[in-house]
Each structure stands twice: as C-alpha cells, then as structure tokens.
Amino acid sequence: MVNRCNQFNCNKKIGLIDTFSCRYCKLNHCSEHRLPENHECKGLTKGNIYTKYNKKRKLSSNKHTNYRSYRSYKNNSITRRINNFESPVNIKSTLEEGIIYILIILAIILFYFPSVFTSGSGIQISGIYDTISYDDDPAKAIDLVNKERIKYGKKPINFDQNLYELAFYKSKDMYINKYYDHPDIYGKCPNYYKKDFGIIGGSVADNLYHDGGGILLPSYQNSIKSWMTSRGHRYNLLFDGHISGAIACYAEYCTFVGLNYDRLGSTCNTGDEGMKFWETIELQPGEVKL
Numbered sequence: 001m002v003n004r005c006n007q008f009n010c011n012k013k014i015g016l017i018d019t020f021s022c023r024y025c026k027l028n029h030c031s032e033h034r035l036p037e038n039h040e041c042k043g044l045t046k047g048n049i050y051t052k053y054n055k056k057r058k059l060s061s062n063k064h065t066n067y068r069s070y071r072s073y074k075n076n077s078i079t080r081r082i083n084n085f086e087s088p089v090n091i092k093s094t095l096e097e098g099i100i101y102i103l104i105i106l107a108i109i110l111f112y113f114p115s116v117f118t119s120g121s122g123i124q125i126s127g128i129y130d131t132i133s134y135d136d137d138p139a140k141a142i143d144l145v146n147k148e149r150i151k152y153g154k155k156p157i158n159f160d161q162n163l164y165e166l167a168f169y170k171s172k173d174m175y176i177n178k179y180y181d182h183p184d185i186y187g188k189c190p191n192y193y194k195k196d197f198g199i200i201g202g203s204v205a206d207n208l209y210h211d212g213g214g215i216l217l218p219s220y221q222n223s224i225k226s227w228m229t230s231r232g233h234r235y236n237l238l239f240d241g242h243i244s245g246a247i248a249c250y251a252e253y254c255t256f257v258g259l260n261y262d263r264l265g266s267t268c269n270t271g272d273e274g275m276k277f278w279e280t281i282e283l284q285p286g287e288v289k290l
Contacts, residue, residue, distance in 0.1 A: 167255040
C-alpha cells in the first residue's frame with residue numbers, strides 16, 4: 001500500500017524515509033507539509049494544544065531576538081566608552097595619569113641609576129646635548145686655572161671656545177665609548193682632532209679627570225685640585241707655553257686642553273706611559289714642585 005500526504009491538494013507519494021507524522025493530528029505528511037501550520041492541522045484546535053504550540057514557537061523566536069538585543073547592547077556600550085574617553089574631561093584625566101607614571105619612572109631611575117642625571121652646577125640628563133655643553137659659564141674654569149698660574153708666577157691664559165668644544169668632545173667620547181685614557185678607541189689623542197674644531201697650528205696637550213660617577217658632575221674646582229696633586233698634570237696646567245685653554249665636562253668626565261707652540265701634546269701617549277715618564281724624569285724647566 002502506498003502512503004500519500006494527507007494535505008488537501010497535495011496527495012504526494014511518501015515512503016518510509018520522507019514520511020512525517022504530526023504529533024497533534026496523528027496524520028502522515030510529506031516534508032513540505034510536515035509542520036502543523038503548513039497542513040492546516042486540526043489537532044491544534046483541541047483544548048490548549050494551540051496555545052502551548054504557539055508558546056513554544058515564541059520561545060524559539062525569542063532566542064534570536066535576545067541575541068540581536070545583546071549584540072546591540074554591546075555595540076552601544078563600546079560606543080559609549082569611546083565617546084566617554086574622547087570627552088575633554090577624560091582626556092585631561094588620562095594625560096594627568098600618564099604624566100604621573102612618567103614622573104614615577106624617572107624617580108625610580110634617579111634612585112637606582114643616579115649617574116644618568118648629571119650637571120655642571122645642577123641636575124641635567126646626560127646625553128641631551130651634542131656639541132653644546134650644559135656648563136653655565138665655561139670661561140669660569142679658566143679663571144680658576146689662572147688663579148693657580150698666577151699663584152706660581154705663570155702668565156694667565158685665555159679661554160678659547162674652539163678648545164672648549166674639543167675638550168667637551170673628548171669628555172663625551174670617553175663616556176660614550178667607556179674608556180678613560182688620552183688615546184681614544186682609534187688610538188688618537190685630542191691633538192689629532194684639533195683641525196676638526198677650527199684650531200689651526202700649535203699643539204694641544206690634555207689633562208683628564210674622572211670622579212667615578214655620581215648625581216652631579218665633578219666640579220671645576222675638584223678637577224683642578226686633582227690635577228695640581230699630580231706632577232704631569234700640574235706641569236701641563238701651569239705650562240709656560242700655553243696661550244689659551246678650556247675645561248669641559250660630560251657626565252663624570254672632565255678634560256683640560258691647552259694650546260701651545262712648543263709641541264707639548266704633539267705625541268699621543270697613554271696614561272700609563274705618562275706616569276712612567278714623570279716618575280723617572282728629572283725636574284723640567286718651568287716645572288713647579290710642590
């Protein structure tokens with residue numbers, strides 16, 4: 001016996017696989033008319049079956065409606081957050097928090113790495129300047145040198161800006177390349193670079209000073225005081241042939257350079273070589289013995 005769909009005007013042949021029995025009217029229907037609303041189900045009119053069925057359909061439909069409402073709520077929430085952030089009051093608050101964080105970080109760096117902050121007469125961040133030093137008045141350093149020179153009967157020397165820039169370059173180069181000696185990492189002394197700083201003729205002799213690091217730069221007074229206790233450095237600082245000079249510091253390094261026409265500084269020797277020389281050489285002409 002062949003089964004057929006019980007929907008009016010359908011009468012489609014249905015087999016075991018494509019036969020659907022309605023749970024309300026208990027009749028068989030094809031796949032097209034399997035749902036109660038598609039085959040005018042008479043079972044839905046009995047008692048509250050129709051009401052229960054509609055409630056079930058409504059709950060199923062509400063799942064999609066609720067999902068769409070949730071997505072709409074999330075989108076609106078994100079939009080409100082963006083609009084709230086872009087308001088002038090909140091932007092100001094965010095900037096203030098950022099500034100506070102930066103200050104906290106700088107305070108931590110200052111506490112654990114004090115040598116990062118250096119200055120000639122105050123606190124500055126080393127490395128900010130390139131060829132311009134942060135010393136307030138570099139000519140004052142030569143005034144201090146001249147006091148020592150006059151004290152021992154030597155002629156005062158003039159401050160020279162080109163020598164100052166050369167001295168600053170040497171101090172900064174020692175700090176950046178982490179060495180402490182008259183020859184640099186290429187084996188060259190300041191006298192070799194004098195033409196690069198507009199110094200024509202003569203010879204440049206240099207003194208070096210290193211205080212081991214600290215929150216403030218070594219002062220000119222400390223540098224000069226240290227040089228005056230060393231025979232070779234004192235000889236250069238008070239050398240009769242110098243006509244001009246300068247002192248410049250960078251971080252914990254200081255350099256004195258003096259310009260002369262007596263070839264002092266024309267040879268490039270290491271600090272160890274200079275110490276051995278002054279330990280064995282007799283008293284030099286014009287040398288001040290303390």
